[in-house]
Amino acid sequence: MAKTSQSNMSSWLKQPGVLAALPASLFLLIGFAGPLLLVVAYSFMPSKTFTLLQAPTIENYSSIISDSYYISFFWSLAMALTTVVLLFIICYPIAYGMAKLFNKWANLVTALIAVPILISENIRLFGWVLILLKNGVFDGSMQSLFGLSISGLLFTVPAITLGLVYVYLPFMLFPLVIGISMVPETLKEAASDLGATRWQIFREIELPLSMPGLMIGGILTFVLVLGSLAEAKILGGQAIVMIADDIESAFTFAQNWPKGSALSVLLIALSGIIVFLLFRRVDLDRVIGRR
Amino acid sequence: MVELSEPFLELNGITKRFGNFVAVDDVNLEITEGEFFTLVGPSGSGKTTMIRMLVGMDAPSDGEMRLQGRVMNDLPANKRPTCMVFQSLALFPHKSVGENIEFSMKITGKDKVKRRARVDQLMEQLRLPLSYYEKSVTQCSGGERQRIALARALAFDPQILFFDEPLSALDFRLRKALEKELKDIHRETGKTFVYITHSLEEAMVMSDRIAIMREGRIVQIGTPHEIYNNPKNKFVAQFMGEVNTLSVEKAGENTLRVTGFDDIFTVTDDLSDFTTGFLIIRPEVMKIGRSAADMKNKIKGIAFNDYALGSRVQYQIRIEHFDEPWLVERLQDEPYEGQRGDTVDIGWRPEDSILVSN
């Protein structure tokens, strides 16, 4: 018995796919799975300890509920939901254009939208600070053009929302483009031929068939916003505290690793469940390989 | 009763231009109700553009389309009482077999019970198991998918059913079976079918009438019998399959001379208005060897190659002063008795050749 399972194992290992997968997989096992397990382990240590040798406890989790951390969880979820809805509305027309209308211009549009991803987030957000600042680009233009001062734009919830929409726009747009271009034109023609109106074609054919792209875009941006740190700090100041901010201060300012770990575990679990639900419903071969 | 004499579908001067390119050029056509009408042409002949205009997915640049006397040029596809079976079939992959078939009824808001009853009826008619209602279309076989696409189109209850080469991707046997099935369904439903294909053979099996297209124009319209026996020109004759073609000019009252050579052949056609044209002789009417020795039209050549074509054998005969080899076919069980490389007589009866104009 043992021998056959061993030879099964070695024949599995000899597959070229397994060999190719090995380096990256091993690296992520050490670099990703390891730290993750460590965080989980720390989250069960008593408050403010720096070793893993104490008796495990769930006090960190129970205190999260009493310590009003739920407020920052609430803000993170609310901002994530708002951002996803806004991004969907903003991106759908553009994605439709890129998939169906722009033809040879689509590459240029793709490049123009992709390039900002490669510029440090901090610099781009700082640009918004300059625009929204008192005496900044917007306020200053208003003063010199119309003589009215509009200050107090910075350090508000709308400013954070603007920053989130701004930073994560490509992450909604590109999956959406793939999703929409996965809908064959003939299916829409067939539906039209069978009597469907434009709205019926959208609801019955386009929307369900572009759903994989829509779901990937939606969930990617949702999870990214959930864990975002810089937008709320740079554009929001003290306006609201999002969960990643709480986690950071637990680790650094408060020097309470177990508390920070427990908060991280909750955030990871929340994101993980959402991503897991997505992967169960989407075939990656089809979306990425367009097969 | 005046309406009955009117054509069901009438095309007057239909033209489609893409920039400078004329894809369909001044097509006039009348199709009668209940007919199985097929448009045949090689790729690039304009038949696909033609059917897209008929269905309403492209608008003609010029001309008029009438269905039962009503102009339908500007009617979009979803407002036309016609429906198409697509080349790709265009089955909705996210819907089950049943949901695909009932799509048009759902669109118009028909109630569920009626929808289901009609779907069951169609599935039975097309020999699809009723249990397939819930099955995903992506899991169905090629033949089943054809039937589902047909059922979906029939559920729409179209006045004309269009087909855009739906059988072209199938293997030979399945295609042959479905051709006959389609013909049966045409008979059962009594609907008007308009079919396009690049295979004249396929068209011959199914159609009541055939129109042959070339470079955006209709070259010939007729029943399969008429087209087979009286092809209008060299293009139609050669489109039917391998034939021997000779460029000829009038030599005497019922004789023709091969252009540029001395060979003289006899025909039974009336040559009073004829000057030059092409003589077409099908390989299967040719005789070879002893049986050709005393024929009125005969010529000598070297049998240099033979191919088994299933029920027939094809011989290639090289004739000294012609570029193209001459093709002769005989039944498998009565082959030519000579050897490869032998010089041999080949011949045909005057009434077996076809004379076409340029």
Added chain:
Amino acid sequence: MKASRSQNLSRRFIILWTGVVIAFLYVPMIAVVLASFSKQRYFKFPIQSWTDKWYQKAFSSLSVRELLWTSLSVAALVTIISVVLAFFGALAFARYDWKGRKLYQRLILLPIFFPQAVLGLAMLLWFSAIGVITSWQTAVFAHLVWITPIVILIMSIQVYSFDPALEEAAYDLGATRWQVLTEITLPILSPGIISGAIFAFLLSWGNFPLSLFTTGADQTIPEWLYAKMVSGYTPMVPTLGSLTLSSAAVFLLIAYIIWLAISARQRRMENR
């Protein structure tokens, strides 16, 4: 006819909207560049007087050079290592059919979906637990965890369109596995590899949340910018911001030209 008019209208709307959104993406970056040329110590718009003194200051500053050098070293190392790891990772993702592939596809992408700040903190815990003192080298490791999966994803897009029969044909013609790799697979996939490398370099160059917790006493430019930003305005922030921005742009341009040349050569070969 009515339908086509409304179609034209929605077409125009889509084009206009796309233009507006692209402008929206670039306006803040333009603001940063403008601010770096303002003479005042405090930003005020419209800008009254212009200067390049902040740039002179930046170029002569030793600490700025050190920041640049750290950022560059991290990005270069991350690019090299991630491209090698991801090349094989992408083959496993999209080229080969093997038992366990579906699971691999899902697990390997998880770090992308992971909140970077939390990932950075987890790495900090990890390094302290295994007794490694954090520096720019540990930041390389941290960047790799997040960037390698992204590069795998980017390369996979091209690997999917790669016809495995080409490899088999070369193998059949007597090539060894290594020759197949260097003669067939690598050249054909090179545009995808270069795209992956561009992403790896620039994502590392601009990364902040991971660097923040894993560089220890070293500092990269994005970290420095953040530290200055939250502590109030200084003209060095837009100046250094513009510098990183323009160096990213230059890098992108050069990489794009190389990419164009390689894919043009490939197309020429195919059309020959």
